[in-house]
Amino acid sequence: MRLRGLFLWDIRFQAKYGFYFLYAVLTVIYTIIILAVPENWREKTATVLIFSDPAAMGLFFMGAIILLEKSQHTPCAFAVSPVRPAEYIISKVGSLATVSFVVAAALALAADVTNLCIVLLGTVISSTIFTLLAIIIATNIISLNQFILWVVPVEILCFVPAILHLFQITPGWLRHYPLNVCMEMLAGFTPSIAGIFLVMVLIVFLFFLSKHCVVKMWNGMGGVKL
């Protein structure tokens, strides 16, 4: 019940601050790009677009979301409410993954991808990883510029190997790198068991780390720059 309330609150928050309008516009622009490129490039273009934007939207927005919550003193309320850090994280991950899912579905349909289910599952998994990473960063920063700076190395580590992997210019052993597994799924390929296992291990690790960071943030409220 609490989780449902948090999830709906996050959805309302995102709608209020123009997320849905923004992604409606971006979906139209990306669809035009997909339809404008030659037919044999469409699937790869859609894969790169889905991976770098709807799936990674948490990496772009989470800093602003958490800083705005701080300036509205929301974490203070969470700290004394029955809401658990795990619920707070699941709600953030779930609400952003929902937007990612819808945008990715529209782009995948525009590109006429061969394996829609795998692509959408890959989008949700990628979105979960990116949002968890963003929560870890956002809970440890005090300004938006700082968030933008800390996200850059994370983006390099996540995007460069995955995009190189999509174009098959990475060594074989990097196939099991979790973000490369996600990219494979976004490209419509069924991942290996070992790859999926490593992705799950990474998600569990990031979840517990982000939980620790959220607890630290809630406990530290009052002494930070709001």
Next chain:
Amino acid sequence: MKAIRLSFFQMLQYMRRDMMLFVACFAPILAGLMFRYAIPFLEIVLTDLFNLPAIISPYYALIDIFFAMLSPVMFCFVSAMVSLEEVDENTAAYLFITPLGKTGYLAARFGVPAVIAFIITTILLPVFKLTSLSFVEIISLTIGGTLQGIIISLLIVTLSSNKLEGMAVTKLSTLMIFGAVIPFFIKHNIQYVLFLLPAFWIGKAISENTPFCVLLAFALSAIWIFFLLKQYLQKI
């Protein structure tokens, strides 16, 4: 003038706290090194891999356009973020009633960073360019890039009332830069759908070697800046 200088240094101190100042100083050089050396290297690798005579090199001029826009957009974006934080914290309203005033505030937050970005780009573009640009072309691209940076920062502060909206507007407004891509890839008249974007005319000027289009880009930028400034001043 003293108030503008002090306000600008206050912003620099704020940026220094976030390490943003350090990054803003070195990012154009790092990006320039990457553009100048990594892209031609990547071109060699890709042409070998796909057995094609050229893949990226026909678009080196486009990469030069992006490099000319990089520093201004980055500097103005950082200033816009500082300005949004000041609006969130209600300090901007207090600054307006000091000797700095609204005009001084605008000059310190957007004018001075734009001038610095212009100077830096004028120095770095001849060093890191991938095509043989003349002096006039370099200055034109730099002015176009600087005006683009001002437009993006004004869009951010005018259309958003907090950091989160600011990030959403940033995402949309930076897409304006990609107007420069269109004349390189779409030769059909449908390209004129984007005629309102200054970057589109800069791309057209370079891709089709029509210097007149740069003047159109400047005129369009002036109109954008005029209306955005008017809106921003009404908002604050």
